[in-house]
Amino acid sequence: MASSTVPSSQPDRPPRPNLVFRQLRGTRSPAEFAASVRRAAREIGERVSCDARYVHRVEAGEIRCPNYAYERVFLHMFPGRTLTDLGFAPRASVRGRRTRDDGGTPPAPDAAPALVTRETGGAPEPYDQQNPYDPYYTHHNYEESDVLRRAFMTGGGATVAAASLGPLALAPDASAAQRAVRRPGASDAGALEDAVRRIRLLDDRHGADGLYRRAAAPLRAAYALLDAGATRQRTADRLYAGAGELAISVGWLAHDSGRFDDARSHYAEALATARVTGDPGLEAHAFCNTAFLARDSGRPREAVRAAQAAQRAARPLGSARLMSLLALREAGGWAGLADRSGCEQALARAQAYFDRGPAPADPEWMTFYGEAELEGLKAQCWSALGDWPRAARHARRAAELQDPHFTRNIALYTAELADDLARGGYPDEAAAAGMRVLDLLPEVQSSRVRTMLAGTARVLLPHRRASDVSAFLDRHDSLPRMT
Structure with missing residues (x-):
């Protein structure tokens, strides 16, 4: 796909939010507005793959000027306005070619890196009629999207935030440590895999709220490494798998901190990466988390479908523990649909798979899944079905069985209890x-746990006269508000 380079005259300036566009969205959610964009595109025979993530990026000022297809759609939606009326920069100010002298001399080595994106590409690009972030869409023809296009590139090279994949993999500002890199090798793949492990470790101990925004930097760097291109196929495979797993990890941080739209976008990004590379393990993981998110977002039927898709992808992998977890994801969807029979059947499969024990084929990311998590997810299913005594038994057992390392999960299971x-x-x-749970909150930052505890406090309000309940409610009321 052809696209022009776009010099950045002020690479260090942060993007300016597009407040006009945000005002035009009105009371509609980003997802609802994205749907209206797609409908408008169909009205004029255009094809765009707009989703909530794209809307967020426009409003954040990351997309200074849309590509031609989006321009036609936006002008159709808001007749009589120009791009600048919609809050975008004039196209002439963001488009350009690297200048060469008459002899074709390349630009100086210290020239500012060029930002290549689909939004500012020079040549018209083909557009997928369906949304490439739709988890139920089998991708064959891809729009060149964020999944494969997050990089600052100059010719065949790339500028990435390498420091964000350093010892803590959590550099707060990736741009502060940009450096031109050679084509990535095994050491880069190893750094990416280590970033995934470190984020998961910190989440296990402390929860997601304090990590999510800082984890975006290594994710940007990961996709920049993909764009730089590895010379060896094995290294390329590791980079794609690592980037997909990192997208899921960042998605989980968003999910656990209540940013459901962001989480859905990250999970879909991982799924697209899995399908680009034909990686069934990554696909199963992405669908697994999509199912969990759908359940938490009040879309139980989608949770069932995503969990079943995950099981189809995972079946050839030979991991009974993975199949057990995916059956639990399906059970959660059936519970949300108040289908007790479907839930019980899925729970029985989950237990049967779990009883087969661990295997070498178990994915690395499943280290959290042991008997405690099995019990905790069972508790959530019975709670959704309104069987409080059975749910409490499983939640109590989950908290008792949990490894002390997983502080966040201990808080979660105890909050469920x-x-x-x-x-x-x-x-x-x-x-x-x-x-x-309150004793653990100074160490655990999880909106999920805080939300559950707030629900419990509301249920206990009629019992405030009891001394123990009163003490809990008073202490809960003194918690600082979540931001």
């Missing part, structure tokens, strides 16, 4: 469990 006890008519025990 508190809520099940409260709803099941045991306010004093619920308050005691809630107190244990």
Whole structure:
């Protein structure tokens, strides 16, 4: 696909939010507005793959000027306006070619790197009629999108935030350490894999809220490495797998901190990467997390479909533990649909697969999945079905079995226990469990846990006269508000 380079005259200036575009969206959610963009495109015979992520990027000022297809759609949606009326920069200010003298001399080595994106590409590009981020769409013809186009490139090279894949893999500002890199090798793939491990380790201990924004830098760097291109296929495969796993990890941080739209976009990005490379393990992982997110977002039928798709992808991999987890994801969807029979069947499969034990084929990312997580997910299913006593039994067992390393999960299971006890008519025990969660909150930053605890507090309000309940409610009320 041809696209022109676009020099950045002020590479260090942060993007300016497009407030006009945000105002035009009005009360519609980014996803709803993206759907209206796609409908408008169909009205004029255009093809664009607009989703909530694209809308977010426009409003954040990351897309200074849309490509020609989006321009036609936006001008159709808002007749009588120009691009500048919609808050975009004039095309002439963001387009350009690298200058050469009459002899074709390349630009000086210290010239500013050129930003290549689909939004500012020079030549018209083919557009996929379906959204490439749709997790149920089999990708054959791809729009050149963020999945494969996050890089600052100059000719065949790339400028990436290498420091963001350093010892902590959490550099707050990737641009501060940009450097031109050669084509990536095995050491770069190893750094990327290490970044994934470190993010997961920090999430296990402390939860997602303090990590999400800082984890975006290594994700940008990962896709820049892909664009730079590895010379060896094995290294390229590791880079793609690592970038996909990192997208899932960042998506989980968004998911756990309540940023569901961001999480959905990251999971879809990982899924697209998996399908580009034909990686069934990455595809199963992306669908697994998509199913979990769909359940948490109140879309249980989508959760069932995504979990079943994950099982189809995972079946040839030979990991019974993975199949067990995916069956639990399906069970969660059935529980959300109030289908007790479907939930029980999926839970039975999950237990049967789990009982086969670990295997060498178990993915590295599944280190969190042991008996404690099995019990915790069962508790969530029974809670969704309104069987509070059974849910409380599983939640209590999950908290007791959990490895102390997984501080966040201990808080999560105990919060589940508190809520099940409260709803099941045991306010004093619920308050005691809630107190244990409050003890962990200085160490655990998880919006999911905080939200669950807030729900428990509301259930316990009628029992405030009990001393234990009153103490819990007072302490809960004193928590600083989530930002």
